[in-house]
Structures are given as C-alpha cells and as structure tokens.
Amino acid sequence: MTETPNPYIVDADTLTGEMRPIRRVVLALGSNLGDRMSCLQGAVSAIADTPDVWVTGVSPVYETEPVGAPDGSEPFLNAVVLVDTTLAAHRLMERALAIEDVYDRERTDVVNAPRTLDVDLIVVGDRRSHDESLRLPHPRAHERAFVLQPWADLEPDAVLPDHGPVVELLAALDGSGLTRRDDLELDLG
Ligand SMILES: Nc1ncnc2c1ncn2[C@@H]1O[C@H](COP(=O)(O)OP(=O)(O)OP(=O)(O)O)[C@@H](O)[C@H]1O
Numbered sequence: 001m002t003e004t005p006n007p008y009i010v011d012a013d014t015l016t017g018e019m020r021p022i023r024r025v026v027l028a029l030g031s032n033l034g035d036r037m038s039c040l041q042g043a044v045s046a047i048a049d050t051p052d053v054w055v056t057g058v059s060p061v062y063e064t065e066p067v068g069a070p071d072g073s074e075p076f077l078n079a080v081v082l083v084d085t086t087l088a089a090h091r092l093m094e095r096a097l098a099i100e101d102v103y104d105r106e107r108t109d110v111v112n113a114p115r116t117l118d119v120d121l122i123v124v125g126d127r128r129s130h131d132e133s134l135r136l137p138h139p140r141a142h143e144r145a146f147v148l149q150p151w152a153d154l155e156p157d158a159v160l161p162d163h164g165p166v167v168e169l170l171a172a173l174d175g176s177g178l179t180r181r182d183d184l185e186l187d188l189g
C-alpha cells in the first residue's frame with residue numbers, strides 16, 4: 001500500500017541536493033551464518049563508506065538466541081548503528097540491501113532463515129512508510145530485545161514512534177536470550 005501524498009506538505013524525500021534535510025537513522029544489524037563478526041564489521045564499514053551517510057555511533061555487540069527462526073538456527077550477533085544522512089529513505093534501503101548482497105545474503109521462502117547479514121532500518125527521522133519495500137518505523141522493532149537493547153546502550157533516552165521509550169519497551173520484554181559480548185567490538189568504520 002502506498003501513502004496518499006498531502007499536496008500541502010513537502011515530502012523531504014522529493015527534495016534534491018542541498019535542500020534535503022539531515023535525518024537521524026537507526027540501523028539494526030544481525031548475522032547468524034558464516035563469520036558473523038566479519039559480516040557485521042563489513043556492514044559498518046560499507047555504511048560508513050556510503051556517500052551522504054555519516055556514522056555517529058556503533059553499539060556493543062550482543063550474542064542472541066534466534067527468535068522465530070527455524071529449528072537448529074545458530075545464535076545471532078546483533079548490533080545497532082546510528083547514522084546521519086541526507087539520502088532519501090528508499091535510497092538508504094536500497095543501499096542496505098546491496099550491502100547484504102555483498103555478504104552473499106540468500107533470500108529464500110523460509111521465514112527468518114539463517115543469514116550472513118541482515119540490515120534493517122528501524123527509524124529514519126520522523127519518516128513513516130507503509131510500502132512493502134520499506135516500512136517505517138520497522139514494524140517488529142518494538143518486540144525485539146536484540147534491537148532495543150543495543151539501541152538503548154547508545155541512546156538511553158530513545159523513543160520508538162508509536163510505542164514509547166525504548167527502555168520501557170525493554171523492561172517488558174524477556175532479555176534472557178541476550179549476552180553482551182564485551183570481548184567483541186565494532187569499529188566506527
Ligand atoms: N524497515 C525495513 N528494514 C529492512 N527491510 C525492510 C524494511 N521495510 C521493508 N523491508 C523489506 O523487507 C525485505 C527484507 O526482508 P528480509 O527477508 O530481510 O526480512 P527479515 O529480515 O528476514 O525479517 P524482518 O523484516 O522481520 O527483520 C526487503 O525487501 C525490504 O525492502
């Protein structure tokens with residue numbers, strides 16, 4: 001479903017060049033196949049190398065039990081990256097998918113199949129989108145401790161639109177499947 005544009009409100013994504021506002025973005029990374037840490041670090045570096053994207057924060061790394069994944073799935077490494085960008089949200093989504101492809105991310109019909117790399121857009125400023133190709137805010141972020149915990153580490157005051165303060169959402173979730181891996185650290189890129 002696409003949004004009906006309001007002719008009286010300028011859609012920031014239709015602006016070009018220097019007119020485009022800088023938006024703050026929360027990206028969630030996950031990997032449970034292959035060299036998980038290399039995939040996450042490669043993703044952070046690729047994000048940092050993207051024109052018009054500036055990485056402002058990288059969370060601690062968490063080892064997490066797979067949620068809603070097929071039996072026998074291996075644990076994930078998860079982290080969150082904060083960026084500022086003037087890219088339109090859909091361009092950033094395309095970039096995220098291209099970065100997944102660099103790590104041979106396979107797309108199958110199996111829901112939550114093991115993956116070398118998953119790059120999810122959690123929020124892009126105050127942008128809302130209901131497209132199948134881009135849902136913002138991410139429709140499942142509020143129920144995912146593996147997203148909210150690293151985000152809260154970076155931004156304890158963060159608020160997830162429509163759902164509330166991230167620390168309050170976390171308090172209502174079972175965080176027992178998360179282990180902070182202080183022996184693993186991601187560089188800013
Ligand atoms: N906010 C978003 N972040 C990432 N992908 C999104 C988002 N909204 C829509 N998509 C679309 O979802 C598809 C990616 O789905 P994918 O197979 O990676 O889902 P998943 O990571 O397995 O599950 P989940 O979306 O629950 O994390 C892509 O085609 C992408 O365009």
Ligand SMILES: Nc1nc2c(c(=O)[nH]1)N=C(CO)CN2
Nearest residue numbers: 030064065066067076112146
């Ligand atoms: N622990 C964990 N579980 C998941 C993850 C993930 O990144 N970490 N991603 C999923 C779909 O994107 C489904 N389940």
